[in-house]
Amino acid sequence: MDKTFLIITSIADDRNSVLRTFADETYKNDVGYIVIGDTKSPEDFKLEGCDFYSLKRQESLPYSLAEILPLRHYSRKNLGYLIAISKGAKKIIETDDDNFPLEDFWINRSRSVPAYLLENEGWVNVYKFFTKANIWPRGFPLEKIKNKLPELTTRNLIDCPIQQGLADENPDVDAIFRLTCSLPLTFNKFHNVALGKHTFCPFNSQNTTWFKEAFPLLYLPSFCSFRMTDIWRSFVAQRIAWTCGWPVLFHQSTVRQERNNHDLMKDFQDEIIGYTKNLEIGKCLNDLNLKEGKEHIAENMNTCYKELVRLGFVGEKELDLLHSWLEDIKS
Numbered sequence: 001m002d003k004t005f006l007i008i009t010s011i012a013d014d015r016n017s018v019l020r021t022f023a024d025e026t027y028k029n030d031v032g033y034i035v036i037g038d039t040k041s042p043e044d045f046k047l048e049g050c051d052f053y054s055l056k057r058q059e060s061l062p063y064s065l066a067e068i069l070p071l072r073h074y075s076r077k078n079l080g081y082l083i084a085i086s087k088g089a090k091k092i093i094e095t096d097d098d099n100f101p102l103e104d105f106w107i108n109r110s111r112s113v114p115a116y117l118l119e120n121e122g123w124v125n126v127y128k129f130f131t132k133a134n135i136w137p138r139g140f141p142l143e144k145i146k147n148k149l150p151e152l153t154t155r156n157l158i159d160c161p162i163q164q165g166l167a168d169e170n171p172d173v174d175a176i177f178r179l180t181c182s183l184p185l186t187f188n189k190f191h192n193v194a195l196g197k198h199t200f201c202p203f204n205s206q207n208t209t210w211f212k213e214a215f216p217l218l219y220l221p222s223f224c225s226f227r228m229t230d231i232w233r234s235f236v237a238q239r240i241a242w243t244c245g246w247p248v249l250f251h252q253s254t255v256r257q258e259r260n261n262h263d264l265m266k267d268f269q270d271e272i273i274g275y276t277k278n279l280e281i282g283k284c285l286n287d288l289n290l291k292e293g294k295e296h297i298a299e300n301m302n303t304c305y306k307e308l309v310r311l312g313f314v315g316e317k318e319l320d321l322l323h324s325w326l327e328d329i330k331s
Contacts, residue, residue, distance in 0.1 A: 002108075003091065005032035005084035009077040010097040011040040014047040018097045018258075023049035029106045032087065036080040039072050053079065064324040074229055075222040075321075077205070082328050085215055092210045092218065099167060099206055099255040107254075111211045112159050115192035115249055116152040121199045123282070124150060126250040130166060130187040138174045138271070139202030139231035141279040158194050160249035161211035162237060164203035170257040172204045175268035176275070187253045194247035200238055200282050203248065205230040207255045214246065216297050219325050221305070223315030227270035232281065232313070236304045239285040244294040273313070281313060298326045 006026055012019060019035065026033040027049045035052045037045065045052050058066055063082050069075065077094070084092050091109060095101075118124055123144040125136050129152070136145045169184040195201055210218055217237040220229050238248050284307055290300045305322050308314040 003088050004030075004109075005034060005087065005089045005092050007034050007036070007077060007080035007084060007092060007094045008097055009036040009038070009074060009080065011038050012097050013042045014045050014050075016097055018100055019047060019050065021100060022095075023047050025101060025106065031093075032084065032089070034080045034083055036076050038076055051083075053083070063328040065321065065328050068321060068324060070222050073222055074205075074226065075220040078218070078220055078325060081215070081218045085329065089215075090212050092215065094205050094208050094210075095255060096206050098260045099257050102168070102254050102256060104252075105165075105254040109163065109209050111161055112157050113163075113192055113249060113251075114155050115158045115160065115194040115247075116155050117158055117194045117196055117247055118150055118152075118199050119196040121150045121195075123147060123279075124195060124199055124201050126193055126195070126201045127166070127171070127187075129193050129250075130190045130252065131185065133185055134181070135171070135173060135177065135185065137202050138172045138204065139228070139234070139274055139278060140174075141282070142176070142275055143279055152191075152193070155191060158247055158249070159245075160194055160247055161214040162203075162217065162241060162246065163209040163249040163251060165207035165209070165251050165255065166253040167207055168253040168256040170259040172206055172257075174271055174274075175264050176271075178264050179268070189252050192249055192251045194249045195238070196247040197242045198286060200235065200286075201250070202231045202278075203234040203250070205233075206257070207253075213244075213294055214241070216301065216326065216329050217241070219301065219322065221314055221318050222321055223318040224308075224313060225270050225273050227267060228274050231274060231278070232308070235278075235281055235285055236301065236308075239288070239304060240290065240297055240300045243290050243292050243296065243300060277313060281308070281311075284308075284311060298329075301326065
């Protein structure tokens with residue numbers, strides 16, 4: 001693939017079957033493969049075909065973010081993005097260490113794709129286009145899960161530099177779903193759906209493709225609920241994408257998840273702020289007066305995160321991390 005990198009953060013050892021599968025398949029498909037470790041990562045991690053960054057190796061990186069990023073946090077994945085960018089990445093694919101790639105995962109990803117476009121629809125549960133099951137993505141406002149789906153009319157070729165793929169078997173759903181409903185689930189094969197202006201659906205970091213112009217929006221916040229890190233990133237990214245004329249694409253499953261062990265009640269506790277505030281966060285971001293044009297992405301990111309800090313959803317220290325991220329991206 002054309003200067004494509006796959007990024008994972010993991011504390012698993014080098015026997016992890018997903019990490020080993022990606023080591024084999026990234027080599028076959030000419031994709032760079034970066035794994036970011038953390039405090040619990042084994043010191044002797046060694047996997048041929050995988051560029052592993054231990055904490056010690058991360059500390060030597062020439063990024064100001066590396067000096068202040070919290071330990072024991074999923075947001076250390078930000079360093080993987082920066083490494084890929086420094087190596088000339090044109091596309092970044094991200095996933096997790098419990099997602100096995102399906103055959104379609106390795107099809108060359110194009111920024112312009114045929115898709116149904118939805119605009120001015122508010123909250124749209126995209127999962128429902130791909131299944132008749134009663135299901136919603138993690139981070140979707142509970143107040144909106146009974147909304148009727150908008151009608152899809154015509155498909156056109158659409159420029160989408162942010163693309164979210166679904167996951168079969170154990171898709172990304174919240175703790176309420178897992179505690180009350182049954183899995184596994186396999187999504188239907190369906191046409192691409194793109195969400196444009198004033199249309200929200202959370203997307204995660206488990207099967208997502210980013211093209212170069214959208215790289216600044218990769219930033220994962222640290223000073224918020226762990227279970228909202230990638231969800232609130234997606235809200236910010238979607239809001240700023242509107243100012244660039246970029247819809248966010250959702251496409252059929254290209255991974256299947258064999259989920260790592262989770263304490264569902266702990267997940268539930270971490271997700272409470274999302275259950276109670278995601279609708280409000282979406283409204284606040286929607287109402288912000290952001291500048292139009294991709295040249296204003298950094299300024300708009302600052303505006304969005306300052307608002308989340310002002311409202312008390314994100315800690316004030318986040319702004320220091322964001323500043324370092326934007327400076328590192330620039331350099």
